[in-house]
Amino acid sequence: xxxxxxxxxxxxxxxxxxxxxxxxxxxxxxxxxxxxxxxxxxxxxxxxxxxxxxxxxxxxxxxxxxxxxxxxxxxxxxxxxxxxxxxxxxxxxxxxxxxxxxxxxxxxxxxxxxxxxxxxxxxxxxxxxxxxxxxxxxxxxxxxxxxxxxxxxxxxxxxxxxxxxxxxxxxxxxxxxxxxxxxxxxxxxxxxxxxxxxxxxxxxxxxxxxxxxxxxxxxxxxxxxxxxxxxxxxxxxxxxxxxxxxxxxxxxxxxxxxx
Numbered sequence: 546x547x548x549x550x551x552x553x554x555x556x557x558x559x560x561x562x563x564x565x566x567x568x569x570x571x572x573x574x575x576x577x578x579x580x581x582x583x584x585x586x587x588x589x590x591x592x593x594x595x596x597x598x599x600x601x602x603x604x605x606x607x608x609x610x611x612x613x614x615x616x617x618x619x620x621x622x623x624x625x626x627x628x629x630x631x632x633x634x635x636x637x638x639x640x641x642x643x644x645x646x647x648x649x650x651x652x653x654x655x656x657x658x659x660x661x662x663x664x665x666x667x668x669x670x671x672x673x674x675x676x677x678x679x680x681x682x683x684x685x686x687x688x689x690x691x692x693x694x695x696x697x698x699x700x701x702x703x704x705x706x707x708x709x710x711x712x713x714x715x716x717x718x719x720x721x722x723x724x725x726x727x728x729x730x731x732x733x734x735x736x737x738x739x740x741x742x743x744x745x746x747x748x749x750x751x752x753x754x755x756x757x758x759x760x761x762x763x764x765x766x767x768x769x770x771x772x773x774x775x776x777x778x779x780x781x782x783x784x785x786x787x788x789x790x791x792x793x794x795x796x797x798x799x800x801x802x803x804x
Contacts, residue, residue, distance in 0.1 A: 549731050549732060550732070552731055553728060553731040553732055554616070556724060556727050556728045556731065557616035557617075557728050558616065559724050560616070560620065560721065560724040560725045560728055561616060561619055561620040561623075563717060563720050563721045563724055564620045564624070564721055564725075565620065565623055566717060567714075567717055567718065567721055568595075568623065568624050568627045568628070569627065570714055570717070571591075571592070571631060574587065575631055575634050575635075578634060578635070578638050579634060579638070581638075582638055583638050584635055584638050584639045584643065587635075589632065589635050589639075589643070589646075589647045589650070591693065592628050592631045592632055592635065593632070593647070593650050593651070593654070594686075594689070594690055595624065595628050595690070596625065596628040596629070596632065596651070596654060597654045597657070597658070597686060598621075598624075598683075598686045598687065598690055599621040599622075599624035599625045599628060600621075600625065600654060600655075600658045601658065601661070601679065601682055601683045601686055602617060602621040602683055603617075603618055603621040603622050603625060604658060604661065604662060604665075604679055605617065605676070605679045605680055605683050605736065606618035606621065609666070609672075609675070610665065610672070610675045610676060610679050611672065611675070611676040611679070611680070611734075612672060613732075614734075616728075617737070632647060632651065635647060636648070661679070661682065665678055665679060676736065680734075680735070680736030681736070683736055683740070684736060684739050684740050687740035687743070687744075688740065688743070691743060691744070691747060694718070694747045694751065695747075697709065697710050697751075698710070698747075698750060698751060698754060701754050701758055702754070704765075705758050705761045705762075705765070706758060706761065706762045706765050707754065707755050707758050707759060707762045708762055708765070708766070710751060710754070710755065712755055715748060715751040715752055715755060716748075716752065718744065718747070718748045718751070719745065719748025719749060719751070719752060720748075721741075721744065721748075722741045722742070722743075722744030722745030722746075722747075722748050723745050723748075725737060725741040725744075726738055726741040726742050726744075726745055729741060
């Protein structure tokens with residue numbers, strides 16, 4: 546029989562793999578930025594939010610804060626590297642104004658995590674108290690990050706279309722929430738259970754919305770495609786009409802076709 550610790554390790558490794566895939570999901574966006582040599586209208590906010598989230602969770606998983614959470618450190622440490630890579634690319638291809646804002650935001654996050662670490666280590670002297678302080682902050686940051694799924698879900702309900710809520714990301718988010726909730730319940734950790742329990746709930750809600758509005762999305766996309774085809778036919782017809790030679794009147798004067 547598999548021991549609880551071994552089972553928790555297996556689930557944690559699976560959680561690392563799923564979370565790693567989610568961290569890599571913005572890669573197509575940054576490939577596009579690299580090719581176009583511009584960040585265009587993209588915002589750095591999601592990556593800054595993920596960066597601070599990874600920072601606090603990495604701190605939480607360290608042995609002097611919450612022992613036995615090395616798998617929390619590995620995935621959030623990986624997330625730190627990935628998010629820093631995204632932000633470096635963003636800085637390279639953004640204008641001066643955006644670059645200054647991003648640099649100031651990153652500095653503010655580093656100052657925050659430094660102060661949090663210093664105060665936690667100097668003012669508290671037990672793992673339980675340290676876990677409570679840092680874990681509570683982790684939950685707050687996670688809840689703030691759920692604003693993004695809520696905004697997307699609102700957009701889906703308003704437009705009756707799941708065009709901007711990719712199925713793969715919704716499904717992966719659900720698996721991520723389930724995996725880390727399971728990990729936290731095997732050896733109960735409320736600070737991991739609460740945010741990932743919420744993540745599971747939002748993942749289920751997104752898939753319900755996807756199932757509800759899938760047909761209407763296909764209809765909207767089909768209608769849009771039909772309109773584009775009809776517009777193309779009109780443009781071609783107008784071009785053909787313009788190419789026709791002008792007619793000659795009875796008096797030998799040119800008469801223009803009416804378009």
